[in-house]
Amino acid sequence: MLTALYIMLGLALALGIALGYAALKFKVEGDPLIARIDAILPQTQCGQCGYPGCKPYATAIANGEADINQCPPGGDAGVRALADLMGMEYKPLNAENGVEKPKAVAFIDEDVCIGCTLCIQACPVDAILGAAKHMHTIIASECTGCELCVAPCPVDCITMEPIAETPDNWKWRYPTIPIKPVMTS
């Protein structure tokens, strides 16, 4: 009877020490769940989800504060991936946060730009080049299409241009059988 008690106590002690050591030794810096959610999010940094960027939204999802259907740039596929990761039911995008749009980049009409730097301050990824009272321009390859620069512009010289299909980014289509009208005489 007593031996059994000692064995159990000894085991509890030994395992406790082992677990305590492991908790210190293999401590994970940061929340891996946040990083995994952040990896799914499109990094547009547009704030349409109601949070100031993709990371804060990822944090909110991880803490159960935000729903998974608040990211329009991530689209339907993004919601599905998040539902998969979080083990939640898929739900369609929340219309309050906006709708999924084809990817676009900002374009500055350089003749109209007055060089006020307001858009530069708004850009979350530093994709606008320019200085005070000098023309600004978008670094198209870095632009995430978040549209945050459009509103602050006092002269409305920024427009969103959808990314055109070129032989470079063209994709093979899903094989379909074309439907042809049959003439019946």
Next chain:
Amino acid sequence: MNALVNFTKIFKFHGGVHPPENKAQSTQHTIGQLPLPEKLVLPLRQHVGNIPKIKVNIGDKVLKGQLLAEAEGTVSAAIHAPTSGTVSAIEDTTIPHPSGLPDRCITITPDGKESWIDLKPQDWRKADRRALIASLRLSGIVGLGGATFPTHIKLRSDGKSGVHTLVINAAECEPYITCDDLLMRERSEQIVKGIEVAQYLLGAEKVFIGIEDNKPEAIAAMQAATANTSMQVVVVPTLYPSGDARRLVYLVLGQEIPYDKRSTEVGLQVFNVATVLALYRYFEFGEPSLNRVVSMTGNVNTPQNFEVLFGTPLMHLVNGAGGAKLGTTHYIMGGPMMGFDLPDENVPITKAANCIIAASPNLFAPLPPAMPCIRCARCADACPVNLQPQDLYWFAKSDNFEKARDYKLFDCIECGACSSGCPSNIPLVQYYRYAKSEIIAADRAKEAANIARERNDFRLARIEREKLERAAKHAERAQAAKSELAPASETPANATPEANNHADSGDAQKAAKQAAIAAAIERAKAAKAAAAVSGEVPKNVVETTPTVKAEIAEIEARRASVGLTEKPAADEDKQAKIAAAIARAKAAKAAAEAAKKQE
């Protein structure tokens, strides 16, 4: 045929199919020449890699062989003027690409003189390898077998390739295509010289020339040309896709290149016959890559091979082959297995165009509707890469891309051997192409997202850093101000012995401040009272010295003499000016809005 007895052992690869060859039609005639077309349209996108940079302007006169666009970045190839003439346009037009989308092209209107630039032949036997390979960047030569990979990349520029064996790809396994066959029949001497150049540049010890056994004339010609060299002609059985570089290497050497390695990593390099011929012409005569041999076959009156200048309009070539026969529905670039339908009849011939087939329903019956996969695994038996096409099809069809990647979708060479044997007529390769381009697009998006994340993190860190810097600066300034004030505030604190602790000294400071404010208010009040006493004297003139007062009086007198003192009038003038400015701004805004609405 006895002369073709093969002494080398052949290592048969897995799978493969033997579709009807249809090569006899276009081998009845020798390689023909075409008259100069009315215009030459040169797409910038003719090779794998970066788009070259345009070096000419519209209206420029160019000579034959003159550089039009230079290689940009590492993997890129130059483009030259195929004939002398004028650059008549630089614009987006339809290019021979499966997308059918327009892309940037340089159009040249020939002047008919065919006047060359100064050609600079190079004695490759004496020159430095590195310099030769560097000069190849200007040649515009790309792999002419159809892959169009820039050749100067395949020869390492440090001159130390580590390649011990060079395999010349002359298998030409795809049906209908005969351009390499005819080249070997007619220009075997030049090809062998080209192989010598490539062998020298690579430092390869052994050379094997792999030719399928359905080209006896070419084999005989190549054997005769290589008689006094160490090169070995290897006759391989006719089995599609033996012309794939990895399949040919296995056939000839029995060596499998690991799926995740390039051939150069295991000391092998593969060149197409037409490419080595282009190498020879570049070094021997200084000619850049201006033309290629194209098989014009299928539903045309006289199928034949032609030496075609790059940029030649498709219809010019079709007319050269006697024109298209009745029932031609469209044109295929490349062979029937791997080629694609050209978007329209106005596209030019490019470096990738080894064969053009005029297609008709008689030659290529439309595929019956696809039936469900019955898992017969005939595709797996046919796959030369040992993949499981039925699984890949399943994953591609259900958009299960990660799984498709796991099953080595990217090792698929899209040869079409699987679809050609499918009893359910499933367009398998189309599914693989779809899955591949979706995966590539997703990977690109992921990469862009990673960059965006990095840039956003950096921006947030920068803002935080600037905030801290600003705070530090403020603290520093506050500290400096405090130390300046310190002696003044310390005097009363020190005067009273019990004011040693901080709370008391704070109180003392507060009291001093309040006293100062009260004094200031008193001073202001006194000044006000003084002003009231003196009457009409303006506030800011209260304490002016007599000399300044005299000056003011003098100025006032001068202003009065010119008639500027009527203040109300001046104010009215100002108000009118402001009103006019507002009206102007409003009008401009309205005009801008109207213009916007019209747009």
